[in-house]
Amino acid sequence: MKGNSIGRQVIFFVLLAGIISSCGPSRRAKKRVELDAITVSAKNNPLDIYRETSTKSWELVNSHVALSFNYKDKTAEGREWITMHPYFYVTDSVVLDAKTMKIDSVKIKAVTESKTLAYSYHDDQLHIKLDKKYTNGDTIKLYIKYTAMPYSGKAGGSSAIAEDKGLYFINTDNAVPNKPVQVWTQGETESNSRWLPTIDKPNQRTTTRLELTVADSFTTLSNGYLDHQVKSVNGMRTDIWIMDKPIQVYAIMFTIGKFSIVPDKDWNGKPVNYYVEPAYAPYAKTMFKHTPDMIGYFSEVTGVSYPWNKYSQVVVRDYVSGAMENTSATLLGEFLNQNDRENKDEDFEDVVSHELFHQWFGDYVTAESWSNLTLNESFATYGEQLWRRHHYGNASADLLLWKDLHTYLSSAQVNQPLVRFHYRDREDMFDRVSYQKGGAILHYLHGLMGDEAFSKSMQLYLQKHALHPAEATQWRLAIEEVTGQDWNWFFNQWYYKGGHPKLDIKYRYDDDIKQLTVTVAQTQDGGNYKLPMKTAVCYGTDKELIDWNITDKNTTFFYPYKDGKRPVVIPDVRHWVVGEINEDKAPVDWLATFKNSSDDIIDKIKSLISIDKKYDDTANRAIIDLALQDKDYAIKTTALSMLDKITASQHQNKWMSTVEYLAENDGNNKVRAGALEVLGDWKVSKAKDKIYAALNDSSYLVAGAALGALNEFDKDTTYKLSKAMLANDPKGELEATVWDIIGERAKDDDAPLFEKRVPYYYGNKKIQLASSLADYLANVISSKSFDRGLDVFRAMVKGEPINSYRSSIGTYLITVAVRYKDKKKKARTNADVATYESRIDAVKTATEEMIKNEADEGTKSTFRNYYKIVFE
Template sequence: MNHYLKQSLWGVLIGGLTGLGMSTPLLAQSDKTTQEDPALKIYRAAATKVNDLVHTKLDVRFDYAKRYLYGKAWITLKPHFYTTDSLTLDAKGMDIKTVAIVKDGKNIPLKYTYDQQQLQIRLDKSYTAATQYVVFIEYTAKPNELTVKGSAAITDAKGLYFINPDGTEPNKPTQIWTQGETEASSVWFPTIDRTNQKCTQEISMTVQKKYVTLSNGKLVSQKNNADGTRTDTWKMDLPHSPYLFMMAVGEYAVVKDSWRGKEVSYYLEKPYEKYAKQIFGNTPEMLTFFSQLLGYEYPWVKYAQVTGRDYVSGAMENTTATLHGEFMQKTDRELLDNNNYNETVIAHELYHHWFGDLATSESWSNLTVNESSANYSEYLWLEHKYGKDAADENGYEAGVNYLTSLRYSGDKDLVRFHYHDKEDMFDAITYQKGGRILHMLRNIIGDSAFFKSLQVYLKTNAFKATEAHHLRLAFEEVTGQDLNWFFNQWYFGKGFPELDISYKYNETAKTVTVILQQIQRDPKVWQLPMAVDIYEGGKATRHQLTMHNRIDSFTYSYTVKPDLVNVDADKVLLAKMDDHRDFSSYFYQYTHAPLYMDRRDAIEEAIQRQGNDPQAIKLLQLALKDKYHGLRSMVAGKLKLKNSAVKAATIGILTEIAKQDPHALVRAAALENLAELKDPQYKALFVNATKDKSYGVEAAGLSGLATLDADSAYIIAKKLESDAKGKLVSAIVGVYAQKGNAADTGFVSTRFEETSGQDKLNAAFEYLGFLSKVNNTPAVVKGLGQIKGMTDQFKSNQVNTYISNWLDEISRKKSDDAAVVTGTPREELLKQADYMRKASEALKAKIKE
């Protein structure tokens, strides 16, 4: 699963607020992390296996009006080891019609009890581990009538989703899709809904002929029925876990590709059919790359990818049939601003077909065995396809996401046998921290041993349930090393090291001593292997060291005093580091050390010093022409142009970047910074940018123009309305908010309604920013109703808290505005303030529930 919401939530929330000039409300931390929580005292063991799933055969049809699934299930099982005369199946919120044992083609009724969560079945006799048996169940699944709890990563857990089933929403297709992780497959079919279960499957779906279907495995038959429907049967011959079962139904365009004789296909809404290869076209190359890298060829019969409206979880690696949120559907113009994000999601879900689908974590406590690997696949793909700079940027952002998350939820073990709820496992520790840990391990043992170890892990554990120790044993088998120290430190513990780095030079002895001190509050002492590069006369000499103690020092000889001592020269440590050295060494680092993080660290130092250090300004001049667009964009956005020296040294380069940098994100960053000057000489530049192919550049140009000539920006915004997506929509809403014209409510309201999935969060903040500037009570009432609908969808206390706090701020602003006007305008503003206040109170009441 791609953890899209959790990775992007804070940036979306804060960016949405500050982008419209609002202050950022504080978010109250959850009390679930406190040790007083009794749930944290429960040891979360892997599920005990009494019976094993062998095969699941389903025959289903759908009632769109009722949001029901009518199903028949034939479940083949066998006792795991001990003889048993009973069976427990997960079956959430169903009507159970029949429970029977299948004998000689006949259904013989069985006794059972059902509590709306589990079926407790008394078998017809005792069965031994050598004997299989088949249970038949006829049932009705009613997902919309089930009360369920989601998480920050998976915002709902109904298992089966009917999207616009009545066709009443004109801009939304009618679809059905499923989401099984964590344990929601048992909402739509009876099963043993545990990750350490695996079975083959066959699913027959009866649908209207106009619909396309998708499920796991291969489409083995299509049969037209007398009632005008069609039954599609999908068969999966290799075993996988129930949470990976899937269905999708809709009026999709299907674009076919292939890889080594296997079908590769892309299911999209029809308007995006012509962009399918631009969105998904690198999938066959990924299949080749990962198969070769892992020494284990993609094992499944096909690979399909489908999009789902209002999808609750970013993307999900259902075996052979990944489901993506609709954010994956982008035009060629939108992809210019995407910075390879779509591809990292595609890589993440595909890599799961080895790590997660083939070898599956045996419990949610071990979830990181699946998710850290998939997270790290993003790095591996970017490194292969776009170079090490792009990969290292991804790695840096992963580390920042992990460290940022600690402000809100605290630190926890990577492999976690104590948690409040299984949904809490889907966090930046499991994903991003886990991925960074794999990167460190790769650096310690070397590429050849690292990828050979992954191959051994996969071949040893194919179609099995695994835990972190299986991964450790594979690495130990290949390397011949005892790696308990690494796994105990990183996998079965929490935290990270904080290093204070200083240097002592002895010119007489021609030595430099590197002094490393661990300053983290935790008494834990980390064992930290790392490289140190010492640069003399333009050449680097590498030294390997391992820090074992709270304070260690390492002394190295030199001939000429080094220009740079580069600690953690491979830039792999997941650590906070305070490196005490002068800026000249950072300048040298930028121009001589090769890695993205070498250059980024130097740039960040220069950004901090740019106001009063000529050498820092010179470095930023160089960095504006860096070979990697991500660093050019970073510098372009952070130049302090109001400083005369900075402006004099960089304005010419920045203006040229705004006009003609080959990467849209760099052009946009330069335009956004130039807009801060509010200098009329750039008006033509901004106007010209509103004609760019990139929506992001158009947005930057429009926003820049609005700072100089609000009326001209408004006229252009009106012209851009008809083809506006992404950041351009935000820019148009910002222009309309600046104008404060209630007549523009229709555009803002409609675009909010058309947005779904995680993108709706940002759209909500933009909508509220607009409503804060408009004195129109019907618009406020309508907008608050729409935003309430969004909060009902997300069911997130974090989102509710932010929106509630912002509503309070807008309410105060409208009350203040009312104090300086009279008559009807004053009355309307007070009404709006009251609506905002009441909406905030309603959200706060939800939070307390």
């Protein structure tokens, strides 16, 4: 699974700092900030509980379920035939997970007839007393008639999986015009038991037969293959889907809706299809681009041919997470819905490769317990890198590696071990340790082992545990069998221990004896790591690759000068170390690092960010000059983002013409956009024509950057342009900038604009709109418009079905009060003070309402926490 980027709980101050520091709409950064969870103190310390692997008293064999749906009540009528056998010990009872259901009857199929069984239903479990004792040689078939009521129970969830209803009814009451009617499921972690009585644990697998009765106008999708369809007289139809290999319970899925099915080229005779809303059918092959080639590459690199009969991807509305790797049928959120123009600015290929790699790691072999989740998520995260390295080369893969490493390093969970037997809630496992740190560790492991050994180890692990659960130890054993080496040292420090190494590297050049002394200190708490790595020693343009094996707290290396040339050291050139490396390098040596890193994007970025504000230094200027000419867009954009901060005109003049050139001519959208932002921030009036021209760029990102830049010169014209653009349905970054400018200007008449847009916006777009609306409310003069805007905000919170989004929108609402508190401090008249006070009160009342109406406990406590901070 891949989560959405906005967590359920947000650090208020991160959000706030973003808002307050952005006086104009120039930077989108405030919306891209990844928001951390705030720590909520736990009751009864659940961290004391050892999270064991679920005991197998019974083993599922087949789950045959027939479902029909009540759209109005959001319930499903189910009949299930469940085949299973005792796992080992003799037993005369069965306990099934069956959350928020009404159970009508339970029977067992005996030799000649069905027998009704006694049962009790409580605590979301169905306790069945069997007619006799059964041994593990026996197979039984139970029949259960039930009603699934996923909307009647209390929903939990995490930031990765925002809710856990298991079965979702989207607009099935047709309440929102123009919104599709859909029904879909989300099983992970243990939510499929909200619509299917089962043993809802990751170490259970079952073959499935799903019979879905739907209106004939709907399309359905499930695991495996569509066996046949049966039409009935009343305009209904039953689709029978069969998955004939046993899959883990949480990966069972179905989707119902009006979809266009867009076929891509088959892979080895296996169909590859995209299920999308008809409006996105023309773009589906771009949205999911390279899927068939990815299947081929992953089959090759794992040595295991794609294990399922087909691969389908479906995009649904109001999805509660990012995407989910249901076996042979991945389900994705509507952020995937983009036209070709939008896809050029930002695509979601990493999401596609992530979910696809799960078809091997997660689906073919499944983590046996949530403690071992990294066996699914680290591989899926690393799969993104593997695909990039194969298809786009090292720079693209390393950029992702660098981003993932920093996503992990900036997370609040750095002290958590990868494999964790103590956690508060199983949903907590879906964090940056299981994903990003896990992926980075696999990159290290891969590097140490070499390509062939890494591939062979994946193959052995997958083949040995095919269609079975596994734990982390079994991954280590596969590696040991392949390499003939003991890997406990690696697993002990990376899989079973939290935290990471922090290396301080110091360079001392002694020109008298012509020698460089390098000291490497491990400064982290809690013992030393064993850190083998590749390090480069450069003499001018000569580069030697050497091995460093850091094991002690302090290690010293000596490198004599060569032919009078000072050596420059680039540590860990393969970027294996999952931790922090700090070097006290002089600018001139960072320049040498940059020059010696032609194929290494990470060391070039490190050299660039070493510059900080020291633009006067000759070596630093040379780094920027080189970076602006670099072949890679990420280096150019990093350089531009550093120039962006320059305020002194003598420094601006040095790079002015290069920036103008890039704004107009660079082939990459991100580079043109970055250069335009710099021109805007530097208020380069002679570049106005170029900026105007860029408003018509084919890239929304570039057009948005141009609009933002123009806003730095001429707010009136930009505002008028923005209003005109709004009528032409702008998208992507352009749309976000348009709303930013409308929010910033806060014209009295514009409150209805927001009101009109709310029903059509969803997900991150809606959060962006909330951010602009917060700007609007913080700046608008007319009290009537303020009240109207506040009502729109209230309605936005109320109408948002997804907890994480509702939480973010509500938080933006509360920030309006903070901004008026700030204004009040600086107010110059009594009338202003009175206005600001009344607005703070109005937001306070709206917040109280929001807390009162909030059904989700997590979101409620987020609102309460912020209420306390702001109003008490």
